[in-house]
Amino acid sequence: MRMVDLIEKKREGQALTKEEIGFIIREYTADKIPDYQMSALLMTIFYEDMTDEEIAALTLAMANSGEKIDLSSINGIKVDKHSTGGVGDTTTLVLAPLVASVGVPVAKMSGRGLGYTGGTLDKLESIPGFKIELSDRAFIAEVNTNKVAVIGQSGDLAPADKKLYALRDVTATVDSIPLIASSIMSKKIAAGADAIVLDVTTGEGAFMKNLEDARRLSHTMVRIGELAERKTMAVISDMSQPLGEAIGNSLEVIEAIETLQGQGPDDLLEMCYVLGSQMVVLGKKAETLEEARALLEEAIASGAAFETFKKMVKNQGGDETICTHPGRLLTAQFELELPAQTSGVVAKLVANEIGIAAMMLGAGRQTKEDTIDHGVGLKLHKKVGDQVEKGESLATIYSNTEQIAEVKKLLYQNIIIEESADEPTLVHEIIT
Numbered sequence: 001m002r003m004v005d006l007i008e009k010k011r012e013g014q015a016l017t018k019e020e021i022g023f024i025i026r027e028y029t030a031d032k033i034p035d036y037q038m039s040a041l042l043m044t045i046f047y048e049d050m051t052d053e054e055i056a057a058l059t060l061a062m063a064n065s066g067e068k069i070d071l072s073s074i075n076g077i078k079v080d081k082h083s084t085g086g087v088g089d090t091t092t093l094v095l096a097p098l099v100a101s102v103g104v105p106v107a108k109m110s111g112r113g114l115g116y117t118g119g120t121l122d123k124l125e126s127i128p129g130f131k132i133e134l135s136d137r138a139f140i141a142e143v144n145t146n147k148v149a150v151i152g153q154s155g156d157l158a159p160a161d162k163k164l165y166a167l168r169d170v171t172a173t174v175d176s177i178p179l180i181a182s183s184i185m186s187k188k189i190a191a192g193a194d195a196i197v198l199d200v201t202t203g204e205g206a207f208m209k210n211l212e213d214a215r216r217l218s219h220t221m222v223r224i225g226e227l228a229e230r231k232t233m234a235v236i237s238d239m240s241q242p243l244g245e246a247i248g249n250s251l252e253v254i255e256a257i258e259t260l261q262g263q264g265p266d267d268l269l270e271m272c273y274v275l276g277s278q279m280v281v282l283g284k285k286a287e288t289l290e291e292a293r294a295l296l297e298e299a300i301a302s303g304a305a306f307e308t309f310k311k312m313v314k315n316q317g318g319d320e321t322i323c324t325h326p327g328r329l330l331t332a333q334f335e336l337e338l339p340a341q342t343s344g345v346v347a348k349l350v351a352n353e354i355g356i357a358a359m360m361l362g363a364g365r366q367t368k369e370d371t372i373d374h375g376v377g378l379k380l381h382k383k384v385g386d387q388v389e390k391g392e393s394l395a396t397i398y399s400n401t402e403q404i405a406e407v408k409k410l411l412y413q414n415i416i417i418e419e420s421a422d423e424p425t426l427v428h429e430i431i432t
């Protein structure tokens, strides 16, 4: 087989076979196909699209390109969750213990954030002592006893995806639905998931800027999940404004604790119920989404979900006193208010720009080498649709410097107050 022939075949609109895709991924991972040929193929895929069979073959080839995590010694159906990305997305911190508390095992491998704000690992590391590295044995034992553990993603998971993603990033081929779908699903499959719940975000703060693209991506991933024998469901959720009120690592841990105690922001809690219900159904702890939701509501009301979180923190070496005294995580030197300049209704909170403001404070990384300041970030006091009076605080800025003129300017430009506003939609579609 020659790569040039395969590029030509794809360019002529023909589908590649499973063997051909397997060849390409194997040889590319082994550095035997050069980046220039792979770039040409990626651009061809961008324009020619792929069939479901091609995407499924690509997904499995990438999943098999490196280490595969074997979770078979964990009892029960292992359901993983993945979000295509958002700002202030605190769901994993809430969902992992919540779903575990009703009996679905959560063996979660998470990544760090690169971009606006920290990833789940960065958030967990704002808890003093919390260990995100466990041996395979300790990880599995923890999930078998407490039903939940959240650790860092192994370095050798789907190396083909790592290499391809870096190439896509510099060849304008990131926003291709078959390539995004296979990239995400390959990592979930390599991480050992039996079933997968996808949170496909749409809006300014997301990869998919409109509903139509989000719908295509969701249906594609659900179909290739089925072809790969991983039962998959998806939720299309809104990411035009940040989720919840907190954006920043320790601030989001506090928000997760409040949510697990039933006192978090309504939108975050609702997202956790919607995604959690799918996880519970896929984990076969309930027959229907309604039944699953009732179980989750009960786990919040009874305190079972919060207890599971506390145990997870303790068992992974973290300081569990922060669970009952979350104020200890507020370590930023300054807490500065952002007074509204006019009265009206919040019409827009442009998610990606607000994410950048949090990053400028130090809550996210601009390059892989940057370090994160866990204590800084934003707490929004107003969300889209809320009334606001001139002078009222729109947000508290947690900062380790008083020089925040640029941050304030960016926030004022992206918190838009008008006479009226459309009610925001949190969940656009549920795909089962």
Ligand code: URA
Residues within 6 Å of the ligand: 084, 165, 174, 179, 180, 181, 183, 184, 207
């Ligand atoms: N997230 C991924 O993991 N891969 C993509 O291609 C896009 C988003």
Ligand code: CA
Residues within 6 Å of the ligand: 087, 088, 089, 090, 243, 244, 245, 246, 247, 252, 255, 268
């Ligand atoms: Ca949040």
